[in-house]
Amino acid sequence: MNFAFTDEQAMIAETAKAFFDENATSERTRAxxxxxxxxxxxxxxxxxxxxxxxxxLPEAHGGSGLGLVEFAILAEAAGAQVAALPMLGSLAMTAHGLARGGSEAQKAVWLPKLASGEAIGATGLAAKVTASGDRLSGTVDFVAHGASADVFLIATDSAAWLVERGAAGLIVAACTTLDQTRPF
Structure with missing residues (x-):
């Protein structure tokens, strides 16, 4: 087996590393x-x-259609510079979860916005959320970048829901955390 990056993956890695080396400064992260x-x-x-x-993400919804290896290359480059970006919650969890399990209407609305950065997503895993019709009840603690999110993917072991910021009854409270580049 060959575990080396393809030429395209190596180019992505080089581009991402150069971008984050130049732009993800400690001053910007502190700000x-x-x-x-x-x-x-x-x-x-x-x-x-x-x-x-x-x-x-799928090309049909504003993505490049590549895979998680390419995403991991980007995440590694961002992490090496401690870039203050919502990559894990918005892209790795929310966008990919939506791409794999969302309705076509949800994908059409949200995936292009998440791919373009127009919207930020956050994913909350909750064992104590109940659903009745189109209403959710419960609390989801410690949602990475939840205070910045425009849309939330709320998931339990058996179901998932997409909740837009501003939905009736939704309360978002920011928490102070040790790692302030990954706020909850």
Whole structure:
């Protein structure tokens, strides 16, 4: 078996490393930590100028149609510079979960927004959420980048729901955490 990166993956790695080395400075990260933990200018550049946020999302919904190996390459480069971006919650969990299990209407609305950086997603795993019709009840604790999210993927062991910020009854409370680049 060959476990080496393809030429395309090596190019993605080189591009991502150069981008984050140049742009994800400690000053910018500190400034983001003083706000909501997201360097919005860096996120915009990553999503819009590089077009890499949708790397593992379907092309039909604004992505590049590549895979999780390519996404992991990006995550490694961002992590090496401690970039204050919502990559785990927005892309790895929310966008991929939606791509795999969302309705076509949900995919059409949210995947292009998540891939372009127009929207930030957050995923909450909750064992104590109940559903009755189109109403959820319960509490979901410690949602990465939840205070910045525009849409939430709420999941239990047996079901998942997409909840938009501003939904009736939704309360979002930011928590102070030790790692302020990954706020909950």
């Amino acid at each position: 983001a930590m003083d706000k909501d933990g997201v360097d919005r200018a860096l996120w915009h550049s990553f999503c819009q100028e590089l077009g890499l946020a949708g790397i593992a």
